[in-house]
Amino acid sequence: MNDAQVPQGRSRRLSWGVLILAMILTAGLALLLSSIIERRQEAQIVQIMQPIDPMETDSAKWAGNFPRQYDRYKRMQDSETQTKYGGAFLRDYLEETPANVILFSGYGFAKDYLQGRGHVYAVEDVKHSKRVGAKTPATCWHCKSPDVPRVMAELGKEKVDYPDEATFQELIMAGAGDFYKQNFMALKDEITHPIGCFDCHDPATMALRITRPALIEAFERQGRDINQASHQEMRTLVCAQCHVEYYFKGEGKYLTFPWDKGLKVEQMEEYYDQYRFADWTHAISGTPMIKMQHPDYEIYNTGIHAYRGVSCADCHMPYRTEGGAKFTDHHLRSPMLNIENSCAVCHRWGEQEIRQRVEGIQDKVREARTRAESAIALAHFDIAACKQAGAEQEKLKAVRQLVRSAQVRWDYVAANNGMGSHSPQECVRVLLAATDLAQQARIESTRLLAQLGHTDPVRYPDYSTKEKAQALSKAFIAGNPPNLLGEKAEAVAGR
Numbered sequence: 090m091n092d093a094q095v096p097q098g099r100s101r102r103l104s105w106g107v108l109i110l111a112m113i114l115t116a117g118l119a120l121l122l123s124s125i126i127e128r129r130q131e132a133q134i135v136q137i138m139q140p141i142d143p144m145e146t147d148s149a150k151w152a153g154n155f156p157r158q159y160d161r162y163k164r165m166q167d168s169e170t171q172t173k174y175g176g177a178f179l180r181d182y183l184e185e186t187p188a189n190v191i192l193f194s195g196y197g198f199a200k201d202y203l204q205g206r207g208h209v210y211a212v213e214d215v216k217h218s219k220r221v222g223a224k225t226p227a228t229c230w231h232c233k234s235p236d237v238p239r240v241m242a243e244l245g246k247e248k249v250d251y252p253d254e255a256t257f258q259e260l261i262m263a264g265a266g267d268f269y270k271q272n273f274m275a276l277k278d279e280i281t282h283p284i285g286c287f288d289c290h291d292p293a294t295m296a297l298r299i300t301r302p303a304l305i306e307a308f309e310r311q312g313r314d315i316n317q318a319s320h321q322e323m324r325t326l327v328c329a330q331c332h333v334e335y336y337f338k339g340e341g342k343y344l345t346f347p348w349d350k351g352l353k354v355e356q357m358e359e360y361y362d363q364y365r366f367a368d369w370t371h372a373i374s375g376t377p378m379i380k381m382q383h384p385d386y387e388i389y390n391t392g393i394h395a396y397r398g399v400s401c402a403d404c405h406m407p408y409r410t411e412g413g414a415k416f417t418d419h420h421l422r423s424p425m426l427n428i429e430n431s432c433a434v435c436h437r438w439g440e441q442e443i444r445q446r447v448e449g450i451q452d453k454v455r456e457a458r459t460r461a462e463s464a465i466a467l468a469h470f471d472i473a474a475c476k477q478a479g480a481e482q483e484k485l486k487a488v489r490q491l492v493r494s495a496q497v498r499w500d501y502v503a504a505n506n507g508m509g510s511h512s513p514q515e516c517v518r519v520l521l522a523a524t525d526l527a528q529q530a531r532i533e534s535t536r537l538l539a540q541l542g543h544t545d546p547v548r549y550p551d552y553s554t555k556e557k558a559q560a561l562s563k564a565f566i567a568g569n570p571p572n573l574l575g576e577k578a579e580a581v582a583g584r
């Protein structure tokens with residue numbers, strides 16, 4: 090035996106060993122990684138000990154079977170939490186951004202616009218909103234309560250969606266409209282439970298399910314079958330029942346998602362334009378406007394996490410371990426309050442670093458948003474100045490179309506939750522377009538004013554606080570607006 094061969098043989102064996110070890114390690118690591126990303130595989134086996142009534146909308150009645158989930162669910166009562174741009178408290182958006190009052194002038198959102206909080210407040214908060222009045226359609230209930238799908242199941246969805254007589258108030262007040270009196274007695278008692286287990290789970294199996302027809306129908310119109318959705322997609326689609334852009338279609342105010350042409354803001358705008366749909370007429374500029382409503386699902390879809398198959402539940406309902414049991418955290422809230430479970434399971438960055446990255450993204454989106462909203466506010470005043478200068482309606486039409494397009498884009502981002510963190514690039518792209526369109530409207534207005542002999546700058550009124558902005562908005566609504574034209578105009582008018 091050659092001496093020299095001994096170490097060689099050993100080293101060969103050693104390198105085989107190292108190789109095998111490395112292979113095992115790699116395989117282990119790959120498994121770990123895929124188990125992190127494919128956490129969907131961890132679907133729990135759920136045992137229902139006490140049967141749940143198939144129509145049980147009271148979440149407390151599900152608690153006996155699932156005390157852990159219910160206990161976490163109830164923690165959504167905490168409405169003191171605050172993050173830089175979110176959290177569960179009634180942040181006053183109008184106080185924070187008085188320009189919003191100008192942008193929504195003539196519409197309910199100029200009166201009252203508060204940040205959302207936990208699901209358990211859904212019924213209470215909607216009743217207290219100053220935006221809700223005697224004429225508000227009952228369709229509003231859709232995303233607030235599991236009693237909606239229950240009543241639909243009992244009476245047929247068309248009956249619930251929603252003839253004129255059935256206003257929002259009639260559903261909560263004793264004097265229910267004739268339609269409801271005839272058809273289903275005292276509906277005021279019907280809608281009482283806030284968003285709960287029944288909205289997302291089948292009580293017989295606890296499988297995730299879609300209870301809102303609007304989402305199923307929106308899929309159908311796109312030629313897709315929601316029943317084919319994968320388990321991981323369901324962990325997002327249960328949220329897309331409510332966290333989406335929608336509108337009330339036609340006389341029946343039928344809840345509809347404007348997705349037929351696609352989920353991008355341009356495609357939704359095109360959809361609305363083909364019906365010449367308008368939520369309201371702007372009190373300052375006279376523009377027919379569209380209000381966007383929290384398009385969280387749509388914007389999420391354009392982001393990196395959707396692309397990589399990370400679901401809403403992965404970040405907002407991460408797994409939680411208590412007393413050795415692992416379960417889904419039903420305390421839905423800002424992930425910034427729970428970074429370790431929400432993000433750090435996939436990202437090996439420190440908690441502080443994750444917070445800084447998110448806030449850094451949000452600061453940039455907020456800056457772009459602020460630029461867009463000031464340009465749009467000024468554009469509304471520019472158009473009002475054109476009106477005061479006597480511009481023809483026909484000429485104002487094109488300028489109004491520009492400001493309508495600008496604001497729908499701004500609102501797509503502004504009404505979205507999370508200050509752009511769900512898809513930063515898309516939000517900044519859309520805000521850039523919004524600012525550009527608003528500036529185009531302002532250039533066109535300036536041209537119109539010049540043609541009418543007004544070359545002085547428009548005199549923009551002060552809207553730097555919520556109170557000032559609301560007083561201003563009211564003056565326009567009352568037909569008593571301030572004079573926006575320059576000094577020369579006053580001289581011309583002999584004032």
Ligand code: HEC
Binds near residue numbers: 385394399400508511
């Ligand atoms: C990659 C993780 C992630 C995913 C996936 C995700 N979100 Fe978020 N979400 C966030 C972050 C981060 C915020 C910002 C929280 C803050 O500013 O405090 C947020 C904020 C929100 C908020 C506002 C919460 C608050 O307190 O301000 C809502 C509502 C929301 N997301 C809904 C959704 C919905 C619906 C989906 C799926 C369509 C989704 N999110 C997908 C991370 C995620």
Ligand code: HEC
Binds near residue numbers: 330406
């Ligand atoms: C039935 C409609 C509905 C469904 C389904 C729904 N939400 Fe909500 N969500 C709401 C409403 C309404 C609010 C605001 C409640 C309020 O302010 O009173 C809200 C609020 C929230 C908040 C804010 C809570 C906070 O503390 O800031 C988050 C986060 C959230 N939802 C995430 C989700 C996620 C993730 C899903 C899916 C797993 C989901 N929601 C499913 C209607 C719904």
Ligand code: HEC
Binds near residue numbers: 285286295406415
């Ligand atoms: C907004 C939708 C939503 C609501 C409301 C909701 N859940 Fe869930 N629930 C989920 C999601 C998402 C999962 C994860 C399912 C999965 O991945 O298979 C889940 C999982 C579960 C599971 C399986 C075990 C586990 O923890 O993963 C149980 C049990 C459960 N929920 C009970 C409840 C109960 C009880 C309520 C009411 C108090 C409730 N859920 C309300 C979305 C919801």
Ligand code: HEC
Binds near residue numbers: 125399431443
């Ligand atoms: C289930 C796994 C998972 C969770 C949970 C998760 N992420 Fe991610 N995240 C990913 C993947 C995968 C990518 C894409 C990485 C890539 O392709 O390079 C990503 C990318 C990112 C990026 C980079 C985006 C870009 O464009 O470069 C940021 C920032 C980020 N995540 C933040 C968060 C935050 C904050 C949370 C918690 C609220 C979170 N993530 C939760 C898997 C996850």
